[in-house]
Amino acid sequence: MSKPSVLLFDRVSGGHHAEYVARVASAIAPRARPVLAVSASTADASGVDARVIDLQAIAATPIERLDARREHELLRTAVRAARPDAVIHLYADEVLPFVASGRPAGAPTTLLLFRPRAHYRSAFGSALQRGEALRGAAYELAVATWRRRREAQAVLALDEVAAARWDRRGGAPARWLPEPPVLGAPSLRPRCGAVLYGRIADRKGLDRLAAAIAVDGRSLEVVLAGEVYDGYRREYDRLVTQMRDAGATVRTDDWNHGREDGLRSLAAAEVAVLPYPRHLGMSRVLLEAATVGTPVVAHDFGLVGHLVRTHGLGIAADVADPRAFRRAITTVQDAGADTYAAALARFSARYGETAFSSALEVALP
Numbered sequence: 001m002s003k004p005s006v007l008l009f010d011r012v013s014g015g016h017h018a019e020y021v022a023r024v025a026s027a028i029a030p031r032a033r034p035v036l037a038v039s040a041s042t043a044d045a046s047g048v049d050a051r052v053i054d055l056q057a058i059a060a061t062p063i064e065r066l067d068a069r070r071e072h073e074l075l076r077t078a079v080r081a082a083r084p085d086a087v088i089h090l091y092a093d094e095v096l097p098f099v100a101s102g103r104p105a106g107a108p109t110t111l112l113l114f115r116p117r118a119h120y121r122s123a124f125g126s127a128l129q130r131g132e133a134l135r136g137a138a139y140e141l142a143v144a145t146w147r148r149r150r151e152a153q154a155v156l157a158l159d160e161v162a163a164a165r166w167d168r169r170g171g172a173p174a175r176w177l178p179e180p181p182v183l184g185a186p187s188l189r190p191r192c193g194a195v196l197y198g199r200i201a202d203r204k205g206l207d208r209l210a211a212a213i214a215v216d217g218r219s220l221e222v223v224l225a226g227e228v229y230d231g232y233r234r235e236y237d238r239l240v241t242q243m244r245d246a247g248a249t250v251r252t253d254d255w256n257h258g259r260e261d262g263l264r265s266l267a268a269a270e271v272a273v274l275p276y277p278r279h280l281g282m283s284r285v286l287l288e289a290a291t292v293g294t295p296v297v298a299h300d301f302g303l304v305g306h307l308v309r310t311h312g313l314g315i316a317a318d319v320a321d322p323r324a325f326r327r328a329i330t331t332v333q334d335a336g337a338d339t340y341a342a343a344l345a346r347f348s349a350r351y352g353e354t355a356f357s358s359a360l361e362v363a364l365p
Contacts, residue, residue, distance in 0.1 A: 002033070004085035004365040007107070009037040009075055011055050011063045012091050015199060016284050018045035019259065020090055023180035025050060027357040032086075032364050037078035039063060053078050072098035079106040085365040086153060088112065096139065100146040108153040110363035111146065112177060115139075115280040116162040117302070123161045124306040132278075147171025154362040158282040159303050177359045178351045179284055182291040184260065186267045191294070191337055193221030193249075194329055195269035197262055198285055200236060200254070201229035205275030205299070205319060210239040212275075212325035217246030220329075225265035227256045267292035271332045274298035275319040286313070291348040295340040297328045312343035 006028055010017055017038075025034040025048045036043050037053040055063050058077050059070075066074060072095050079087060084107050092099065092111035099105065118136035120126040128136060143166060146152050152172035157163040158179065166174035200206055206224070213220060222243060228236045236254075243250050257265065266272055272289040274296055283304050289296050295314035298304050305316040317328035332340075 004032050005035050005082070006032045006364065007035045007037050007053075007079060007082050007084035007087045008090055009078055009087060010042065010090040011039070011066060011071055011074060013039045013042045013045075013064070017091065018042045020180070022046040022048055023356070024088065024090065024360065027180075027353075027360050028364060031361075035082050035084055037075075037082065051082070053081050068094040068098055069102075071095045072102055075099075076103065076105050083107075086110070086363065088156075088360075088363050093139075096142045096146065100142040100149070104149070104151045107151070108365060109151050110154040110156060111152075112156045112158075113143070113162075114158055114282065116143070116157060116159055117280050119162055119165060120302050124302060126301045126305065129278075143174075144169065144171065147174065153365075156359065156363065161303075173362050175359050175362050178355045179282060179287045180356050181351050181353050182263070182288050182348070184263070185288075185291045186260075186264050187292065191268060191270045193223060193269055194271045194273050194297075194333075195223045195225055195265050195294075196273050196275075197225040197257070197265050197288075199226050199229060199256075200224060201232045202235070203276060203279075205277050206236065206239050208275040208277065208299075208319040208322075208325060209273055210242045211322040212319070212329065213243045213248045214246045215322050215326045217243060217248035220247070221249045221251075223251045223253060223265060223269065225253045225257055225262065228254050263288060263292055266294050269294055270337060271314065271329055272296045273329065274304060275325065276304070277319070278302070279304055282307075287348065287351055289313075290344040293337055293341055293344050295332050295335075295337055295344065297325070297332055307347075311347045312340065313347055314340060 008021055035051045039056055040054050043052045059074055087107050087109040089111050093113055093115050118140045120128055148171045154172050155174045156177040160176040163174045163176040240250050266289050272294050278301055297315050298308045299319045300316035308314055308316040314332050315328040317324050319325045
C-alpha cells in the first residue's frame with residue numbers, strides 16, 4: 001500500500017526555511033510521502049529527494065513580492081497541481097487571515113504559526129503596544145476561526161504556551177512544535193568575546209549592541225557573523241565604526257553562513273547576543289547557542305525573554321537601556337559558559353528528534 005502524500009508549502013526562501021523543509025520532510029517520511037511546494041532554491045538547499053512544485057514556475061509574479069492574498073491563491077494552485085492527501089503550510093502567519101476566511105485550499109491543512117502574541121502580557125509579563133495588541137487580537141480571532149473550518153487538520157506553534165491555550169478551546173488540535181534538533185554541534189575551546197549571528201538587518205538590534213558598547217567597549221571582542229541585508233549596508237558600516245571607536249575589537253564575517261559555520265561561530269563565543277527589539281516568537285539561534293553551550297543575552301520581551309529567564313540560559317535584559325545591556329554581557333562573560341552549561345544542556349534536550357517527529361503526527365493523514 002502506497003504512503004499518503006503531504007504537500008509542504010513555503011514560498012519564503014533563505015534563513016532557516018530550507019532546513020525546516022528538510023527536517024519536516026525527514027520526520028514525516030516513515031509514514032507519508034513529502035511533496036515540496038517551494039522555490040527552486042529552497043528545494044535545492046533542502047536536499048530532499050521528493051517531487052517539487054516550483055512555486056515561481058506557477059506564480060504570475062515574483063513569489064518574494066506576493067501579498068498574503070496572492071499567497072493564498074498560490075497555495076490553492078499548488079494543491080491542485082499536487083493533489084496531496086494533506087498539506088502543511090510551514091510559514092502561515094501572513095496568510096492566516098485568508099485561509100481562515102477564504103476559499104478552501106482543497107486538502108486537509110495544518111498551519112505552522114510563528115508569531116502569536118496576545119498572551120505576552122499575561123504569560124510572560126511583556127506589555128504590548130496598542131498596535132501590537134490589536135494585531136494580536138486579530139491573530140487570535142483568525143486562529144479560532146481557522147480551527148473550526150472543515151479543512152483544518154491542526155495548528156502547530158513554536159510557542160508552547162500559545163499552543164496549550166488554543167488547544168483548551170474548541171476546534172482542530174493545536175500542538176507545540178519544538179524547533180527541530182540541532183545536528184552536528186561542535187564544541188570549541190577556548191571561547192572569546194560576544195557574537196551576533198544571523199542575517200543582519202535593522203530587526204537584529206545591531207544598533208542596540210552598538211549603543212551598549214559605546215558605554216564601554218574596552219577589551220570587548222565582537223563577531224558579527226552573517227550576511228548583511230540589502231539596504232542595511234550603510235547603517236551596518238556606521239555602527240561597526242561606532243563600536244570600534246568605542247574601543248571594541250569587531251570582526252565582520254559578513255557573508256552567508258551555512259549551518260556548520262554558524263554553529264562554529266556560536267561555539268567560539270563566551271556569549272551570544274540576541275538584542276532583537278520586541279521580537280515575536282521563537283529564535284532558532286537561541287536553541288543553536290544552547291546546543292553548543294553558549295549562554296545568551298537577549299531582550300527581556302516575549303517568548304525569547306521568557307525562555308532565557310525560566311530556563312537559566314543567560315540574562316534577559318532591557319536592551320533599550322545601553323548600560324543594562326552592557327552590564328548583562330559583562331556579567332555572563334565573567335560567570336563563564338560553564339556556569340550555564342547544565343541549564344543549556346537541559347534546554348537543548350527538550351528539542352530532540354522524538355519530540356519533533358511526535359508533534360508532526362497530528363498533521364499526517
